[in-house]
Amino acid sequence: MHTAGLAARAAHTALDLLYPERCAGCHAFGTSLCARCEARLVPLGREGRCPFCAAKWDGLNHCDRCYQLHHIERIDAAFEMDGLARQLVHGLKYRRIRSLAAPMARHLEPFAAAHARAVWFAVPLHRSRLRDRGFNQSELLLEALGLASPAGSGLRRERKTEKQVGRRARERHANVAGAFSYRGEPLDGHDAVLIDDVVTTGATVAECANVLRDFGARRVWVVCFARKSYDQERHTDPIHD
Ligand SMILES: [Zn+2]
Ligand SMILES: [Zn+2]
Incomplete structure:
Protein backbone atom coordinates (compact mmCIF):
# COMPACT_ATOMS: atom_id res chain seq x y z
CA MET A 1 0.00 0.00 0.00
CA HIS A 2 1.17 3.55 -0.73
CA THR A 3 2.11 5.84 2.11
CA ALA A 4 -0.75 8.17 1.16
CA GLY A 5 -3.17 5.25 1.45
CA LEU A 6 -1.81 4.34 4.87
CA ALA A 7 -2.03 7.94 6.02
CA ALA A 8 -5.62 8.17 4.79
CA ARG A 9 -6.50 4.93 6.56
CA ALA A 10 -4.86 6.14 9.78
CA ALA A 11 -6.81 9.39 9.54
CA HIS A 12 -10.03 7.45 9.03
CA THR A 13 -9.28 5.25 12.04
CA ALA A 14 -8.58 8.33 14.16
CA LEU A 15 -11.88 9.84 13.02
CA ASP A 16 -13.70 6.60 13.80
CA LEU A 17 -12.37 6.76 17.35
CA LEU A 18 -13.41 10.38 17.72
CA TYR A 19 -16.76 9.93 16.03
CA PRO A 20 -17.88 6.32 16.34
CA GLU A 21 -20.56 5.34 13.87
CA ARG A 22 -24.11 6.02 14.89
CA CYS A 23 -27.37 5.12 13.20
CA ALA A 24 -28.71 8.01 11.10
CA GLY A 25 -32.21 7.14 12.29
CA CYS A 26 -32.04 6.44 16.03
CA HIS A 27 -28.41 7.43 16.84
CA ALA A 28 -27.63 4.02 18.30
CA PHE A 29 -23.91 3.30 18.21
CA GLY A 30 -22.26 0.73 15.97
CA THR A 31 -23.66 1.25 12.48
CA SER A 32 -24.65 4.06 10.10
CA LEU A 33 -28.13 2.53 9.73
CA CYS A 34 -29.44 -0.10 12.14
CA ALA A 35 -31.71 -2.94 11.00
CA ARG A 36 -34.65 -1.65 13.02
CA CYS A 37 -34.53 1.78 11.37
CA GLU A 38 -33.95 0.31 7.93
CA ALA A 39 -37.13 -1.73 8.39
CA ARG A 40 -39.02 1.55 8.90
CA LEU A 41 -38.26 2.69 5.35
CA VAL A 42 -41.43 2.56 3.28
CA PRO A 43 -40.78 1.72 -0.36
CA LEU A 44 -42.48 3.97 -2.86
CA GLY A 45 -45.65 2.40 -4.24
CA ARG A 46 -47.14 3.11 -7.66
CA GLU A 47 -50.51 4.14 -6.24
CA GLY A 48 -51.07 7.92 -6.19
CA ARG A 49 -47.87 8.52 -8.16
CA CYS A 50 -47.12 9.73 -11.64
CA PRO A 51 -46.22 6.54 -13.55
CA PHE A 52 -43.56 8.45 -15.43
CA CYS A 53 -41.67 10.55 -12.88
CA ALA A 54 -42.77 8.94 -9.54
CA ALA A 55 -43.90 12.27 -8.04
CA LYS A 56 -47.10 12.23 -5.99
CA TRP A 57 -49.98 12.62 -8.42
CA ASP A 58 -53.64 11.75 -8.16
CA GLY A 59 -54.68 12.79 -11.67
CA LEU A 60 -55.00 10.69 -14.76
CA ASN A 61 -51.96 9.72 -16.82
CA HIS A 62 -48.84 11.84 -16.43
CA MET A 81 -37.91 12.34 0.16
CA ASP A 82 -39.18 12.55 3.71
CA GLY A 83 -38.68 11.01 7.13
CA LEU A 84 -35.80 8.61 7.42
CA ALA A 85 -35.10 8.57 3.65
CA ARG A 86 -34.52 12.31 3.84
CA GLN A 87 -32.25 11.89 6.88
CA LEU A 88 -30.20 9.36 4.92
CA VAL A 89 -29.85 11.65 1.90
CA HIS A 90 -28.74 14.50 4.14
CA GLY A 91 -26.50 12.22 6.19
CA LEU A 92 -24.59 11.13 3.11
CA LYS A 93 -24.46 14.48 1.33
CA TYR A 94 -24.19 17.09 4.06
CA ARG A 95 -22.88 15.17 7.08
CA ARG A 96 -20.60 13.23 4.73
CA ILE A 97 -21.30 9.83 6.26
CA ARG A 98 -19.93 7.78 3.40
CA SER A 99 -20.82 4.48 5.00
CA LEU A 100 -24.49 5.28 4.30
CA ALA A 101 -23.93 4.72 0.58
CA ALA A 102 -23.97 0.92 0.92
CA PRO A 103 -27.27 0.55 2.82
CA MET A 104 -28.84 3.22 0.57
CA ALA A 105 -27.64 1.48 -2.58
CA ARG A 106 -29.16 -1.82 -1.40
CA HIS A 107 -32.58 -0.29 -2.04
CA LEU A 108 -31.59 0.55 -5.61
CA GLU A 109 -30.59 -3.02 -6.47
CA PRO A 110 -33.93 -3.93 -8.13
CA PHE A 111 -33.48 -0.98 -10.49
CA ALA A 112 -29.89 -1.97 -11.20
CA ALA A 113 -31.08 -5.47 -12.08
CA ALA A 114 -33.77 -4.04 -14.38
CA HIS A 115 -31.16 -2.01 -16.29
CA ALA A 116 -28.36 -4.56 -16.25
CA ARG A 117 -27.46 -3.99 -19.90
CA ALA A 118 -27.46 -0.20 -19.77
CA VAL A 119 -24.50 2.14 -19.39
CA TRP A 120 -24.61 3.94 -16.03
CA PHE A 121 -23.61 7.50 -15.24
CA ALA A 122 -23.64 9.43 -11.98
CA VAL A 123 -25.01 12.96 -12.07
CA PRO A 124 -21.79 14.98 -11.73
CA LEU A 125 -20.90 17.74 -9.30
CA HIS A 126 -18.96 20.79 -10.34
CA ARG A 127 -15.29 20.33 -9.43
CA SER A 128 -15.38 23.08 -6.80
CA ARG A 129 -18.30 21.39 -5.03
CA LEU A 130 -16.56 18.04 -5.39
CA ARG A 131 -13.51 19.55 -3.74
CA ASP A 132 -15.57 20.97 -0.86
CA ARG A 133 -17.46 17.73 -0.21
CA GLY A 134 -14.63 15.35 -1.04
CA PHE A 135 -16.86 12.97 -2.97
CA ARG A 156 -19.02 16.70 -16.33
CA ARG A 157 -20.58 19.75 -14.84
CA GLU A 158 -18.80 22.54 -16.69
CA ARG A 159 -20.60 25.50 -15.30
CA LYS A 160 -21.04 26.08 -11.63
CA THR A 161 -24.80 26.44 -11.39
CA TYR A 182 -19.93 14.35 -21.97
CA ARG A 183 -16.48 12.84 -22.46
CA GLY A 184 -15.93 9.37 -23.77
CA GLU A 185 -16.87 6.95 -26.49
CA PRO A 186 -20.09 7.67 -28.42
CA LEU A 187 -22.98 5.80 -26.87
CA ASP A 188 -24.15 4.44 -30.24
CA GLY A 189 -27.62 3.24 -29.47
CA HIS A 190 -26.94 1.97 -25.95
CA ASP A 191 -29.44 2.58 -23.20
CA CYS A 208 -27.92 15.35 -18.38
CA ALA A 209 -30.24 13.14 -20.46
CA ASN A 210 -30.19 15.68 -23.29
CA VAL A 211 -26.41 15.48 -23.34
CA LEU A 212 -26.36 11.66 -23.33
CA ARG A 213 -28.91 11.61 -26.15
CA ASP A 214 -26.72 14.01 -28.14
CA PHE A 215 -23.92 11.47 -27.77
CA GLY A 216 -26.00 8.63 -29.09
CA ALA A 217 -27.83 7.13 -26.10
CA ARG A 218 -30.97 5.43 -27.37
CA ARG A 219 -33.00 5.80 -24.19
CA VAL A 220 -32.14 7.40 -20.86
CA TRP A 221 -33.61 6.21 -17.55
CA VAL A 222 -33.23 7.80 -14.15
CA VAL A 223 -32.74 5.95 -10.88
CA CYS A 224 -32.73 7.84 -7.59
CA PHE A 225 -32.81 7.02 -3.91
CA ALA A 226 -35.44 9.63 -3.06
CA ARG A 227 -38.06 11.51 -5.01
CA LYS A 228 -39.07 14.90 -3.77
CA SER A 229 -42.64 15.46 -4.89
CA TYR A 230 -44.05 18.89 -5.58
CA ASP A 231 -47.16 20.61 -4.42
CA GLN A 232 -49.78 19.94 -7.08
CA GLU A 233 -52.00 22.80 -5.90
CA ARG A 234 -49.38 25.49 -6.01
CA HIS A 235 -47.46 24.23 -9.03
CA THR A 236 -44.28 25.42 -7.37
CA ASP A 237 -41.56 23.70 -5.43
CA PRO A 238 -41.42 23.66 -1.74
CA ILE A 239 -39.01 26.33 -0.53
CA HIS A 240 -36.77 23.97 1.40
CA ASP A 241 -34.93 21.08 -0.16
ZN1 LIG B 1 -31.45 3.02 14.07
ZN1 LIG C 1 -44.68 13.08 -13.74
Missing part, protein backbone atom coordinates in the same frame (compact mmCIF):
# COMPACT_ATOMS: atom_id res chain seq x y z
CA CYS A 63 -48.40 14.66 -13.96
CA ASP A 64 -48.13 18.31 -15.00
CA ARG A 65 -44.37 18.35 -14.81
CA CYS A 66 -43.52 15.56 -17.18
CA TYR A 67 -43.69 17.70 -20.30
CA GLN A 68 -40.40 19.23 -19.14
CA LEU A 69 -38.72 15.85 -18.92
CA HIS A 70 -38.55 14.78 -22.54
CA HIS A 71 -35.53 12.59 -23.29
CA ILE A 72 -36.14 10.66 -20.08
CA GLU A 73 -37.93 7.32 -20.30
CA ARG A 74 -38.89 7.12 -16.65
CA ILE A 75 -37.74 8.08 -13.17
CA ASP A 76 -37.49 5.19 -10.71
CA ALA A 77 -37.24 6.13 -7.05
CA ALA A 78 -36.87 3.96 -3.97
CA PHE A 79 -38.49 6.37 -1.50
CA GLU A 80 -40.29 9.65 -1.11
CA ASN A 136 -19.84 12.81 -5.29
CA GLN A 137 -22.69 11.12 -3.40
CA SER A 138 -24.25 9.79 -6.64
CA GLU A 139 -20.91 8.27 -7.62
CA LEU A 140 -20.73 6.56 -4.21
CA LEU A 141 -24.19 5.04 -4.78
CA LEU A 142 -23.08 3.83 -8.20
CA GLU A 143 -19.93 2.25 -6.74
CA ALA A 144 -21.87 0.68 -3.89
CA LEU A 145 -24.07 -1.01 -6.50
CA GLY A 146 -20.92 -2.51 -7.97
CA LEU A 147 -21.39 -0.46 -11.14
CA ALA A 148 -19.18 1.99 -12.96
CA SER A 149 -19.27 4.13 -16.07
CA PRO A 150 -17.13 2.86 -18.96
CA ALA A 151 -13.46 3.73 -18.42
CA GLY A 152 -12.65 7.29 -19.42
CA SER A 153 -16.24 8.31 -19.95
CA GLY A 154 -18.64 10.33 -17.91
CA LEU A 155 -20.61 13.50 -17.53
CA GLU A 162 -26.53 28.30 -8.62
CA LYS A 163 -27.99 26.07 -5.94
CA GLN A 164 -31.34 24.64 -7.05
CA VAL A 165 -32.83 24.78 -3.57
CA GLY A 166 -35.72 27.26 -3.37
CA ARG A 167 -36.01 27.74 -7.12
CA ARG A 168 -39.15 27.14 -9.08
CA ALA A 169 -39.25 24.43 -11.72
CA ARG A 170 -38.90 26.79 -14.68
CA GLU A 171 -35.98 28.59 -13.08
CA ARG A 172 -34.30 25.29 -12.33
CA HIS A 173 -34.44 24.22 -15.98
CA ALA A 174 -32.96 27.56 -17.08
CA ASN A 175 -30.30 27.34 -14.36
CA VAL A 176 -28.84 24.05 -15.59
CA ALA A 177 -29.28 24.53 -19.36
CA GLY A 178 -25.95 23.85 -21.08
CA ALA A 179 -24.20 23.12 -17.76
CA PHE A 180 -23.11 19.57 -18.63
CA SER A 181 -20.79 17.92 -21.11
CA ALA A 192 -28.14 4.80 -20.42
CA VAL A 193 -29.10 5.22 -16.77
CA LEU A 194 -28.48 8.31 -14.69
CA ILE A 195 -28.19 7.83 -10.96
CA ASP A 196 -28.77 10.59 -8.41
CA ASP A 197 -29.39 10.63 -4.68
CA VAL A 198 -32.48 12.80 -4.93
CA VAL A 199 -34.59 14.12 -7.80
CA THR A 200 -36.72 17.20 -7.22
CA THR A 201 -37.96 18.89 -10.39
CA GLY A 202 -35.89 16.65 -12.62
CA ALA A 203 -34.25 19.68 -14.27
CA THR A 204 -30.74 18.40 -13.64
CA VAL A 205 -31.32 14.84 -14.85
CA ALA A 206 -33.29 16.13 -17.85
CA GLU A 207 -30.34 18.27 -18.89
Whole structure:
Protein backbone atom coordinates (compact mmCIF):
# COMPACT_ATOMS: atom_id res chain seq x y z
CA MET A 1 0.00 0.00 0.00
CA HIS A 2 1.17 3.55 -0.73
CA THR A 3 2.11 5.84 2.11
CA ALA A 4 -0.75 8.17 1.16
CA GLY A 5 -3.17 5.25 1.45
CA LEU A 6 -1.81 4.34 4.87
CA ALA A 7 -2.03 7.94 6.02
CA ALA A 8 -5.62 8.17 4.79
CA ARG A 9 -6.50 4.93 6.56
CA ALA A 10 -4.86 6.14 9.78
CA ALA A 11 -6.81 9.39 9.54
CA HIS A 12 -10.03 7.45 9.03
CA THR A 13 -9.28 5.25 12.04
CA ALA A 14 -8.58 8.33 14.16
CA LEU A 15 -11.88 9.84 13.02
CA ASP A 16 -13.70 6.60 13.80
CA LEU A 17 -12.37 6.76 17.35
CA LEU A 18 -13.41 10.38 17.72
CA TYR A 19 -16.76 9.93 16.03
CA PRO A 20 -17.88 6.32 16.34
CA GLU A 21 -20.56 5.34 13.87
CA ARG A 22 -24.11 6.02 14.89
CA CYS A 23 -27.37 5.12 13.20
CA ALA A 24 -28.71 8.01 11.10
CA GLY A 25 -32.21 7.14 12.29
CA CYS A 26 -32.04 6.44 16.03
CA HIS A 27 -28.41 7.43 16.84
CA ALA A 28 -27.63 4.02 18.30
CA PHE A 29 -23.91 3.30 18.21
CA GLY A 30 -22.26 0.73 15.97
CA THR A 31 -23.66 1.25 12.48
CA SER A 32 -24.65 4.06 10.10
CA LEU A 33 -28.13 2.53 9.73
CA CYS A 34 -29.44 -0.10 12.14
CA ALA A 35 -31.71 -2.94 11.00
CA ARG A 36 -34.65 -1.65 13.02
CA CYS A 37 -34.53 1.78 11.37
CA GLU A 38 -33.95 0.31 7.93
CA ALA A 39 -37.13 -1.73 8.39
CA ARG A 40 -39.02 1.55 8.90
CA LEU A 41 -38.26 2.69 5.35
CA VAL A 42 -41.43 2.56 3.28
CA PRO A 43 -40.78 1.72 -0.36
CA LEU A 44 -42.48 3.97 -2.86
CA GLY A 45 -45.65 2.40 -4.24
CA ARG A 46 -47.14 3.11 -7.66
CA GLU A 47 -50.51 4.14 -6.24
CA GLY A 48 -51.07 7.92 -6.19
CA ARG A 49 -47.87 8.52 -8.16
CA CYS A 50 -47.12 9.73 -11.64
CA PRO A 51 -46.22 6.54 -13.55
CA PHE A 52 -43.56 8.45 -15.43
CA CYS A 53 -41.67 10.55 -12.88
CA ALA A 54 -42.77 8.94 -9.54
CA ALA A 55 -43.90 12.27 -8.04
CA LYS A 56 -47.10 12.23 -5.99
CA TRP A 57 -49.98 12.62 -8.42
CA ASP A 58 -53.64 11.75 -8.16
CA GLY A 59 -54.68 12.79 -11.67
CA LEU A 60 -55.00 10.69 -14.76
CA ASN A 61 -51.96 9.72 -16.82
CA HIS A 62 -48.84 11.84 -16.43
CA CYS A 63 -48.40 14.66 -13.96
CA ASP A 64 -48.13 18.31 -15.00
CA ARG A 65 -44.37 18.35 -14.81
CA CYS A 66 -43.52 15.56 -17.18
CA TYR A 67 -43.69 17.70 -20.30
CA GLN A 68 -40.40 19.23 -19.14
CA LEU A 69 -38.72 15.85 -18.92
CA HIS A 70 -38.55 14.78 -22.54
CA HIS A 71 -35.53 12.59 -23.29
CA ILE A 72 -36.14 10.66 -20.08
CA GLU A 73 -37.93 7.32 -20.30
CA ARG A 74 -38.89 7.12 -16.65
CA ILE A 75 -37.74 8.08 -13.17
CA ASP A 76 -37.49 5.19 -10.71
CA ALA A 77 -37.24 6.13 -7.05
CA ALA A 78 -36.87 3.96 -3.97
CA PHE A 79 -38.49 6.37 -1.50
CA GLU A 80 -40.29 9.65 -1.11
CA MET A 81 -37.91 12.34 0.16
CA ASP A 82 -39.18 12.55 3.71
CA GLY A 83 -38.68 11.01 7.13
CA LEU A 84 -35.80 8.61 7.42
CA ALA A 85 -35.10 8.57 3.65
CA ARG A 86 -34.52 12.31 3.84
CA GLN A 87 -32.25 11.89 6.88
CA LEU A 88 -30.20 9.36 4.92
CA VAL A 89 -29.85 11.65 1.90
CA HIS A 90 -28.74 14.50 4.14
CA GLY A 91 -26.50 12.22 6.19
CA LEU A 92 -24.59 11.13 3.11
CA LYS A 93 -24.46 14.48 1.33
CA TYR A 94 -24.19 17.09 4.06
CA ARG A 95 -22.88 15.17 7.08
CA ARG A 96 -20.60 13.23 4.73
CA ILE A 97 -21.30 9.83 6.26
CA ARG A 98 -19.93 7.78 3.40
CA SER A 99 -20.82 4.48 5.00
CA LEU A 100 -24.49 5.28 4.30
CA ALA A 101 -23.93 4.72 0.58
CA ALA A 102 -23.97 0.92 0.92
CA PRO A 103 -27.27 0.55 2.82
CA MET A 104 -28.84 3.22 0.57
CA ALA A 105 -27.64 1.48 -2.58
CA ARG A 106 -29.16 -1.82 -1.40
CA HIS A 107 -32.58 -0.29 -2.04
CA LEU A 108 -31.59 0.55 -5.61
CA GLU A 109 -30.59 -3.02 -6.47
CA PRO A 110 -33.93 -3.93 -8.13
CA PHE A 111 -33.48 -0.98 -10.49
CA ALA A 112 -29.89 -1.97 -11.20
CA ALA A 113 -31.08 -5.47 -12.08
CA ALA A 114 -33.77 -4.04 -14.38
CA HIS A 115 -31.16 -2.01 -16.29
CA ALA A 116 -28.36 -4.56 -16.25
CA ARG A 117 -27.46 -3.99 -19.90
CA ALA A 118 -27.46 -0.20 -19.77
CA VAL A 119 -24.50 2.14 -19.39
CA TRP A 120 -24.61 3.94 -16.03
CA PHE A 121 -23.61 7.50 -15.24
CA ALA A 122 -23.64 9.43 -11.98
CA VAL A 123 -25.01 12.96 -12.07
CA PRO A 124 -21.79 14.98 -11.73
CA LEU A 125 -20.90 17.74 -9.30
CA HIS A 126 -18.96 20.79 -10.34
CA ARG A 127 -15.29 20.33 -9.43
CA SER A 128 -15.38 23.08 -6.80
CA ARG A 129 -18.30 21.39 -5.03
CA LEU A 130 -16.56 18.04 -5.39
CA ARG A 131 -13.51 19.55 -3.74
CA ASP A 132 -15.57 20.97 -0.86
CA ARG A 133 -17.46 17.73 -0.21
CA GLY A 134 -14.63 15.35 -1.04
CA PHE A 135 -16.86 12.97 -2.97
CA ASN A 136 -19.84 12.81 -5.29
CA GLN A 137 -22.69 11.12 -3.40
CA SER A 138 -24.25 9.79 -6.64
CA GLU A 139 -20.91 8.27 -7.62
CA LEU A 140 -20.73 6.56 -4.21
CA LEU A 141 -24.19 5.04 -4.78
CA LEU A 142 -23.08 3.83 -8.20
CA GLU A 143 -19.93 2.25 -6.74
CA ALA A 144 -21.87 0.68 -3.89
CA LEU A 145 -24.07 -1.01 -6.50
CA GLY A 146 -20.92 -2.51 -7.97
CA LEU A 147 -21.39 -0.46 -11.14
CA ALA A 148 -19.18 1.99 -12.96
CA SER A 149 -19.27 4.13 -16.07
CA PRO A 150 -17.13 2.86 -18.96
CA ALA A 151 -13.46 3.73 -18.42
CA GLY A 152 -12.65 7.29 -19.42
CA SER A 153 -16.24 8.31 -19.95
CA GLY A 154 -18.64 10.33 -17.91
CA LEU A 155 -20.61 13.50 -17.53
CA ARG A 156 -19.02 16.70 -16.33
CA ARG A 157 -20.58 19.75 -14.84
CA GLU A 158 -18.80 22.54 -16.69
CA ARG A 159 -20.60 25.50 -15.30
CA LYS A 160 -21.04 26.08 -11.63
CA THR A 161 -24.80 26.44 -11.39
CA GLU A 162 -26.53 28.30 -8.62
CA LYS A 163 -27.99 26.07 -5.94
CA GLN A 164 -31.34 24.64 -7.05
CA VAL A 165 -32.83 24.78 -3.57
CA GLY A 166 -35.72 27.26 -3.37
CA ARG A 167 -36.01 27.74 -7.12
CA ARG A 168 -39.15 27.14 -9.08
CA ALA A 169 -39.25 24.43 -11.72
CA ARG A 170 -38.90 26.79 -14.68
CA GLU A 171 -35.98 28.59 -13.08
CA ARG A 172 -34.30 25.29 -12.33
CA HIS A 173 -34.44 24.22 -15.98
CA ALA A 174 -32.96 27.56 -17.08
CA ASN A 175 -30.30 27.34 -14.36
CA VAL A 176 -28.84 24.05 -15.59
CA ALA A 177 -29.28 24.53 -19.36
CA GLY A 178 -25.95 23.85 -21.08
CA ALA A 179 -24.20 23.12 -17.76
CA PHE A 180 -23.11 19.57 -18.63
CA SER A 181 -20.79 17.92 -21.11
CA TYR A 182 -19.93 14.35 -21.97
CA ARG A 183 -16.48 12.84 -22.46
CA GLY A 184 -15.93 9.37 -23.77
CA GLU A 185 -16.87 6.95 -26.49
CA PRO A 186 -20.09 7.67 -28.42
CA LEU A 187 -22.98 5.80 -26.87
CA ASP A 188 -24.15 4.44 -30.24
CA GLY A 189 -27.62 3.24 -29.47
CA HIS A 190 -26.94 1.97 -25.95
CA ASP A 191 -29.44 2.58 -23.20
CA ALA A 192 -28.14 4.80 -20.42
CA VAL A 193 -29.10 5.22 -16.77
CA LEU A 194 -28.48 8.31 -14.69
CA ILE A 195 -28.19 7.83 -10.96
CA ASP A 196 -28.77 10.59 -8.41
CA ASP A 197 -29.39 10.63 -4.68
CA VAL A 198 -32.48 12.80 -4.93
CA VAL A 199 -34.59 14.12 -7.80
CA THR A 200 -36.72 17.20 -7.22
CA THR A 201 -37.96 18.89 -10.39
CA GLY A 202 -35.89 16.65 -12.62
CA ALA A 203 -34.25 19.68 -14.27
CA THR A 204 -30.74 18.40 -13.64
CA VAL A 205 -31.32 14.84 -14.85
CA ALA A 206 -33.29 16.13 -17.85
CA GLU A 207 -30.34 18.27 -18.89
CA CYS A 208 -27.92 15.35 -18.38
CA ALA A 209 -30.24 13.14 -20.46
CA ASN A 210 -30.19 15.68 -23.29
CA VAL A 211 -26.41 15.48 -23.34
CA LEU A 212 -26.36 11.66 -23.33
CA ARG A 213 -28.91 11.61 -26.15
CA ASP A 214 -26.72 14.01 -28.14
CA PHE A 215 -23.92 11.47 -27.77
CA GLY A 216 -26.00 8.63 -29.09
CA ALA A 217 -27.83 7.13 -26.10
CA ARG A 218 -30.97 5.43 -27.37
CA ARG A 219 -33.00 5.80 -24.19
CA VAL A 220 -32.14 7.40 -20.86
CA TRP A 221 -33.61 6.21 -17.55
CA VAL A 222 -33.23 7.80 -14.15
CA VAL A 223 -32.74 5.95 -10.88
CA CYS A 224 -32.73 7.84 -7.59
CA PHE A 225 -32.81 7.02 -3.91
CA ALA A 226 -35.44 9.63 -3.06
CA ARG A 227 -38.06 11.51 -5.01
CA LYS A 228 -39.07 14.90 -3.77
CA SER A 229 -42.64 15.46 -4.89
CA TYR A 230 -44.05 18.89 -5.58
CA ASP A 231 -47.16 20.61 -4.42
CA GLN A 232 -49.78 19.94 -7.08
CA GLU A 233 -52.00 22.80 -5.90
CA ARG A 234 -49.38 25.49 -6.01
CA HIS A 235 -47.46 24.23 -9.03
CA THR A 236 -44.28 25.42 -7.37
CA ASP A 237 -41.56 23.70 -5.43
CA PRO A 238 -41.42 23.66 -1.74
CA ILE A 239 -39.01 26.33 -0.53
CA HIS A 240 -36.77 23.97 1.40
CA ASP A 241 -34.93 21.08 -0.16
ZN1 LIG B 1 -31.45 3.02 14.07
ZN1 LIG C 1 -44.68 13.08 -13.74
